Amino acid sequence: MNLRHVERCPGCRYLRNGLPNKAPCPECGEPAPPDEWLILFGWSSEANEWRNLAVIGCVMLATALGLYSTAYLARTAMPAFPGTVVLVAGGVTIARSLLWSKRTHEGGDIVWIIRPDGVELRTPLLTRQWTYLDIEQVLFEYGWRRGSVHLCLLQATVGQAKEATIWLNERDVDARAVHQLLRDRLAAARAAESHRTQPAALNPRASPPPGPS
């Protein structure tokens, strides 16, 4: 059962292989993750969209080239302006796809940190945290791409069903085991909570004697 993914820094994805266990990350200073943490890197979407993005960027660059050639052949500056716009947009698109591809090769654009007391989700935009009591259930399903698995946390607040999803590559991590671990932690947290509230329920306050009616 392989629960531990490639050992990367959850802050900057620096490969921690070979670093002393307790050493902070030399790149970003993030403290060494404790042994009880299970850190999962995954994707916010199942599709490897950086390739599509790269194709779109190339089409934009080709279009810009076409517009510039038209302007040159027609000896007019008219199509040159849209050509520049498309050129810049194409460049930005290709830069984004390269960044995305880099993240893909570093394990994905989302990090899940499964701690003994809860779960933390880090995306490029935000960080969210739940205790196990905040979580209603954890869903598991196979994706359409070979080896991809969808794990999803459902938040407990009814009527406000917030989902936190992660696409995992089954080849890197035993997603079934992760799912089981999360379910076990949920069950343990609920059992502890009901144990905590039980004594009060077992000793109900004596009801006042019935008064004269």
Ligand SMILES: [Zn+2]
């Ligand atoms: Zn780091």
